[in-house]
Amino acid sequence: MNLYQVEMDSKTFVDRPLKADPEAVLREFKNEFGKTKVTNITARKLIDFRKRFFGEPGTELTSCFIPDWKELPPKIAQIKDKDLRLFALFLNRRWKDLCRQVRNETLLFKEAIIRGHTSIRIKIIKIEDPRRNSLIEVPHPFIVPGGRFREFYYWDAYWIVKGVYFRFGFVPNGGRIYYLRRSQPPFLIPMVYEYYEATEDIKFVRENFDHLVREYEFWVQKRSVKVEDKNGNKHIAYQYRTTSNVPRPESFRADIQAALEIGENERQKFFQNIASAAESGWVFSSRWFRDRKTMKTIETTNVLPVDLNALLCWNVNILKYFANIIGNAQKAEEFEKKGRDAWKTLNAIFYNDTGKAWFDYNLRTKSHEVLFYPTVAMPLFTGCYTMLDYDKSAKVINFMNRLHVFDYPSGIPASLSNTGQQWDFPNGWPPLQHIIIEGMRKSDNPEAQEMAFKLARKWILANYKIYNTTKKMWEKVDVNGTIPKPGAGGEYDVQDGFGWTNGAILDLLVTYRDRMTIRGTDQTVRCYISKRYVYAAHFTIECM
Template identity: 35%
Template sequence: MMRPQQQTALRLAIGGILLGITAFSYAEEPSGTRKQAPDILFGPLFNDVQTAKLFPDQKTFADAVPKNDPQTILADYHMQRKQSGFDLRHFVEVNFTLPTEKEKYVPPAGQSLRAHIDGLWPVLTRTTSSAGKWDSLLPLPKPYVVPGGRFREIYYWDSYFTMLGLAESGHWDKVASMVDNFAYELDSWGHIPNGNRSYYLSRSQPPFFALMVELLATHDKEALKKYRPQMEKEYAYWMEGVDALQPGQASQRVVKLDDGAVLNRYWDDRDTPRPESWLDDINTAKKYPSRPATEIYRDLRSAAASGWDFSSRWMDDPQQLGTIRTTSIVPVDLTALMFKMEKLLAKASQEGGDSAAASRYEGLASDRQKAMERYLWNDKEGWYADYDLKTKQVRNQLTAAALFPLYVKAASQERADKTASAAEAQLLKAGGISTTTVNSGQQWDAPNGWAPLQWVATEGLQNYGQDKVAMDVTWRFLTNVQHTYDREQKLVEKYDVSTTGTGGGGGEYPLQDGFGWTNGVTLKMLDMVCPQANPCDKVPATRPAANEGSVTTTPSTTGAQPAANGTSTTGDQPAATSTPSTTNPSTTTTTPPATTDQPAANDETETQKSVGQQ
C-alpha cells in the first residue's frame, strides 16, 4: 500500500503529465504572464463537465474558481473518475467554487424609468482589483459597470453605450475609471479583450476605445493626448501583419485586397470551441462533417468578436449556423470604426504637437474611406453592406450595420440619403430599428432590436439631416423600452421591435436584464425627446416633432472629414456628395499602415494566406 507521501507524489506526477498533455493539445496562445483559459488548464476535465451538461448555462463552469492548482485537480480527477460510483457533479463542487447569482435587485415600487436607471448604476458596479491565480477573471485596477444578468464581467463594446448613460447621469468618475481600465488592458495585453476573462483574451470586440476617449474629452480636455499611446496600441493590434501581406492576402484581423486597399475583419486567435459555449459549438460543428471543425470554431469565435453572435449576416444559409464564415467577410461597421479611430488618432496627434503623425493618420483615414466607398457600397441596392472576400463582391443583405458610415460621418450626402431611405423602408418597425430583415432564430436578426444599433442609427441619421427618421427611431425604441418597463419593471438586453413592450428572443441563452447598454442609450434618448429646461423621467405622452427637444448630441472632436472622393471638407461635416464609381475599382495601392509588431518576412503562418482560401 502506498504511503500518503507516495500518493501525493503520484498525484502530482500524473497531474503534471496531464497538464503537459493538456497544454500541448489545447494551447494556441503564448505562455508567460497571460492567464490561460479554463479549457486549456483543465483539458479533459473541462470537456467532460461541459459535454455532460451539468449546468444549464455553459458559462457557469467557465467562470468557476478552482480551489487548488490545476495539476492537483487533474491528478485527482484521473484517479477518481474510473472508480465505481464516481459523481462528476460532486467532484466539481468539491474542487471548484461555482459562481453565485447576486441577490435579485428589487427596485422601489413606483420608480420612474429615469430613477430606475440611476438606481441601477451602483447595483451594476463591480470592483475586482485582484483575482485568484487560476480564476478566469482578469482583475482590473478600477471599478467598472457590468451589463447585468449572466454577464458578470466588463464587456468591451457594451461599455461605450453604458458610458453614454453614466455621462448623462453625471458619473464622469465612472466613465474615467472604465477608460483607465481599458487603457490598462491595452498596456497589459496589447488589445482590449472581449471581456475581462481569460477565455476572452484570444479576441477583441468592435473597437470603441477611441470613441470612449472622445466622450471623456468632452469633460477632460486632455483625454485625447493622455490616451493617445493606448489608442495607438489598439490600432497596431488591428493592423498587425499588414506589412507582410501581398494583395489578395489576409492575416489575422487585416486584409489586403487585390488593388492593395487595406481593410479589416473580425478574428479570434484560437480555433477551438468557446469555453463559455463549449457544447453548443461542438454540436454545431458535428452537423457539418464536410467542413473542418476548427474552421467552424474560428468563425463562431470571430462572430463573437464582432458582437453580433449570431446573425444571418455571417452565414451562407440563414437557418444553418454551421454555414457561418465570419472570417471571409469585411464588415462595414468595423470599417467605419477603424476610420473613426484613424480620425481620432489624427486629432490626438495634432493636439500633442505631432503634425507628421496627424498627417499620416489623416491619409490612412482617407485611404480607408475610399476603399469603403469602393468595396462596401452596394450601388444596385442603394445601401452600405459587407464585402465578401470569397466571391469578391459586395453582399446584398441590408442590416443595421449599414448606418455605421453615417454614424462616423464617412458617407457622402447622396449615399447617406439612400441608406436612410432603405433603413426607414425595411428596418424601421413599430419598436425601433430591426437588426436585419431576416428571421433566422438568431438573436442578431429580425425581429430583435438592440440599444447600440438604435443609437448608431439615431446619431447617423441626424448627422445627415435626416431628423424626422432619427426621431422616429428614437421615439419608437423609447416607447418599446417604456412599455416593457411598465409591465416588468426592468430594462432588458434586446427588444422585439415588431411590436412594443416585448423583450427579444433567440440565441444561446435566456433574455438578460439589467441592462448596461440599454440603460445608457435610454437615458440619452430621454434627453433628446425632452427639452433641456424640462427633462423627463419617462417617455412623454406625445411624440415631439423632429426639431423639438434636445437633439444636439455630444460634439465630435474628430476635426475635418475627407470627402468620398478623397478631398477634404472643413470642420466636422459629413463627406461631400461626390462618390467614386463602384463599377471600375481604382488600382491605386493604399499606403500600408505602420505597425509595432510585425512578423518576420518569411514567417508565413496559417493565418496569412490567399483571401480566397480563408
C-alpha cells in the same frame, strides 16, 4: 462538465472559482475519473465533484461604490417630460446595481513589457492564487452588463481597459482569460474621444495617445486584408478573424453540438468562424452564414464587415484629431492620410450603387449581399463620408423605407431574416438602434434628422413600457407588437440589467431632453399595468 451539461449554461461552469489550487483539483479529478471512459462517467458524479472543488460563479466579485455617481445629474434634471425624467432617474440608479470590483484585493506593482522594450509599472490585483478563477484581474471598479455577463466587456466600459491593454497588447472581448484570443468592435478610441469631449482632459489624451495608437495597430497587424476594387485598385480592409480554432469555453456544449454536422477535417475552420463571429459581437447572425439560414454554413472569415471598417475609419480620424490637439504634427499627417484611405475604401469596396447604401463585402464571391442589416447606417454614425456624399443619408433612408424596416412598432430589427439566431429578426438591439438614430441625427439631411427623432421616441417608449410592466431592462427586445416582449433566440435566455440598454436610452433622453415626451400617447404607454400607481425610481405617478 459541459459535455455532460451539468450546467444549463456552459458559461456558468467556466466562471466558477476553484476552492483549491489548480494542480490539486486536477490531481483529484484524475484520481476519480482518470481510469474511467468518458462514456461511463455519470453526471451525478461530476456534480458531486463540482460541489467539492468549485465555488459559485460571481463570488470572486463584490458590489462597489461609484464615487462620482449623482442622484440627479444636471443633464437628467433638464429632461422636460416628468415621466421620462423619472424613467431616466431609474436608469441612472441602475449603474449602482451593476458596479463590481474584485474581492480581497491587494495592490501590487508589476513590470509590464510592451513590445519587448517598454517597461511600465502598473497596478494589478492579487486574489489568493489568481489561477483559481478565470477573471482578468483589474484594480478598479467596473460596470458589468448584467445577468450571466458578470465581468466587464469591451463594449461596456473604457476606464478599465487601459490596465488590460498593458498586459495583452490589445483590448480583449471581456474580463475572463478565456476571452484572450479575441477582441470586440474597437470602441476604445471613440470612448476616449467621448471622455475628452465631456472633460477637455488633454493631459489624459496626451498620456494615453501611444496606447490608443497601439490599439489601432492591433487591427492593422492582426485583422487586415488586401482587397481589390472593381477598377483594380488595392485597398486595406478589416475583418473579424481570431486565431482560435477550438470550441469557445463559455459556449462549449453549444459549439460541440453545432460541429456534429461538420466534417472532421473542416471543424477547426468551423470553430474559427464561430469565434470570429463572437469577436464581432453579433453572436450569431445570418450575416455570417453562406446560405443566410443555418449555422453550419458560417463563414465569418470570408466577410469584410462594413461596420468594422467604418468604425476603424472613425478611429483614425479621432487619432488625427488627438495628434493635432497634443501637438504631434507627424502623427496628425500620418492619420490624415490613413483617414483619406479609409474613406476611399468604404466607398470603393462597401458602397453598392444598386442598393444605394454600404454593405458587407464577401471575399469568396467578391460581391455584396444587398440585404438589410442596421450596419448600412454605420458610416453615417462614424461620419466617414464627406460633404460630397451629402445625399447618401437620404439614399440609406430610402433603402430602409423600401424594405419597411421603419414600420415595426417597437424598433428596428437586427435583420429581416427569421433564423432563430438572436442577432436576426425580430430582435432589436440597443446599440444598433443608437447607431442608426445617431447616424441620422448627425447628418445634414432634415428628413434623416426627423426620422432619427421618431425612431428615438419609438425605442424609448418601447422600453418605457417594459420598465412599467416588469421593472426590467432587457438586453434585446422583440420589435413586433406594441407591447414589447423580451428578445429570444441564440444560446442563452434574455438577460436583464442591462448596461448598453440603459446607456443608449439615457443618451437619447438627454439628447432630446427639450423635445421628447410621452404626453398625448396612448394611455397604455403611460400606465400600462392596471394598478393605480406606476413606480418610477422612488417616485410615483398616478394613472389617470
